[in-house]
Structure formats: structure tokens, C-alpha cells
């Protein structure tokens with residue numbers, strides 16, 4: 009059967025095979041292994057000698073100063089950038105280019121204004137299956153909005169549709185590029201809770217690029233800091249879920265923020281950083 013056409017970068021893949029690859033049965037997610045990766049734009053070397061291993065099913069946070077290469081790292085993993093040197097392996101096999109089981113959610117929802125909410129979500133389903141799209145809309149709490157146009161939705165609702173579109177393809181890896189950056193504080197917290205719940209239920213590997221260190225601590229198992237084109241720090245977050253903003257939370261937050269800002273905390277507060 010001829011592959012179905014999708015909507016370019018919006019749905020990540022250009023062509024969708026009729027059948028998605030088998031998901032990792034044990035965890036549902038992809039194990040990613042990046043070795044000595046280098047990404048260059050002309051003379052500008054954005055990533056260099058970058059090594060990063062992300063176990064299947066982990067929720068990883070990526071932080072760092074503006075322009076340090078966070079989105080480039082995410083785009084490399086998504087197959088939207090090519091490494092000049094080094095390798096990206098998924099479950100042990102070298103990979104490059106776009107894959108149907110890898111989805112990206114961006115800061116702007118990227119909905120097609122001439123399609124209804126349901127049809128926007130159907131873009132994410134390989135065969136455009138209505139039931140699968142409806143199921144995904146229900147997961148994000150928008151089952152009753154399927155016939156509406158994107159223009160009548162709030163910013164938070166648009167991002168929910170974008171999340172539904174990503175989930176509709178049953179991804180093994182979901183990449184979040186600052187997806188909540190434009191939302192108000194309350195909607196942002198609601199979306200964080202939704203993303204955490206869906207990640208726990210669906211068991212995909214997740215990577216979140218964010219400027220908000222608190223958001224990374226609230227959501228992820230581990231936070232890496234990108235600096236000078238490589239991973240300079242690697243911090244496990246061992247707090248129980250759902251996370252409360254207590255003194256342990258604040259400790260992780262200030263530890264990471266101080267690293268980002270290069271205001272090193274006193275030695276007795278530094279424990280936990282493995283690099």
C-alpha cells in the first residue's frame with residue numbers, strides 16, 4: 009500500500025508508513041544513545057562531542073542559556089538536523105531522518121486554521137482514523153470541541169489539540185520544545201499535570217526543553233545542562249510524584265539555576281551533580 013501523506017514538519021514525518029514500528033514492549037519508550045555528536049551551521053559549531061544516553065521511558069529535562077543549542081539537540085534527536093560527526097542510536101540501531109513514532113510539540117501549536125479540531129488531530133494518525141483521533145482528543149479533555157475551528161480556541165486549548173495530535177500517533181518518543189512557554193501561569197500548571205499524567209499512562213520516552221528550571225524539576229526524572237555545545241551537568245531528580253513545591257523541590261531548583269547562571273552554590277549544596 010502507498011504510504012499516506014502527512015503535513016511535513018507539523019506531524020514530524022513527511023510520509024507515514026501504513027504500520028507503525030513495534031513499540032518497546034517492556035517500557036513503551038525508545039532508548040536513545042548519542043555519541044560524540046557534532047552539529048554545525050556554517051562556521052558555527054553548535055553541538056560538539058556531545059554524549060547523552062536516555063533510558064527508555066525516562067522523562068529528561070534540557071536547560072541552558074538562550075542560544076546554547078537546546079533546540080538543536082532536540083531537532084537532532086527528532087531527525088530534523090543531521091550530525092556532521094557522531095551517532096544517534098535508537099534502541100541500539102543508528103538512526104537519522106524523520107520517524108513516525110517520534111513526535112514534537114512546539115511552543116506554537118501549529119494547527120491548520122482551515123481544518124477542524126478533529127481533522128487537525130487526524131493529521132497525527134497514520135491512516136487518519138477518526139476513532140483514534142477522538143480517543144486522543146478525549147485524553148486531553150477536548151472531546152466536545154472536535155467540530156470547532158482552531159481560531160475559537162484559547163492558547164491552552166490549542167496546545168491541548170497539539171498534544172492530542174502528537175499522542176494520536178502513539179509515539180515512543182515525545183519531544184517538547186518549550187511547549188508551555190506562551191501560556192499563563194495557571195494553564196501552564198494544568199498542562200504540566202496533563203503531560204505528567206499522560207507520560208505515566210502511555211510510557212513513552214519524553215524530552216522537555218525549557219527555560220523554566222522549576223518546570224524541569226516539576227516534570228522530569230533528570231535534568232541536563234547544555235553549555236558550550238555539550239552536556240556540562242547531569243542531575244537526577246529523585247522527588248516522588250506528584251511533586252510538591254517543598255524545601256527539597258526548592259533545593260533542586262536553586263542547585264540547577266545556580267549552575268545555569270554559573271553562580272556556584274557552596275560545596276555542601278552541590279551534592280548530586282554527577283558531572
Ligand SMILES: Nc1ncnc2c1ncn2[C@@H]1O[C@H](COP(=O)(O)OP(=O)(O)OP(=O)(O)O)[C@@H](O)[C@H]1O
Nearest residue numbers: 049052054072073074075076077078079080081219
Ligand atoms: N538553521 C540554523 N542555521 C543557522 N544557525 C542556526 C540554525 N539553527 C540554530 N542556529 C544557531 O544555533 C545556535 C543554537 O540555537 P538553538 O535554537 O539550538 O538554541 P537554544 O538553546 O534552543 O536557544 P533558545 O533558548 O533561545 O531557544 C544559535 O546561535 C542559533 O542562532
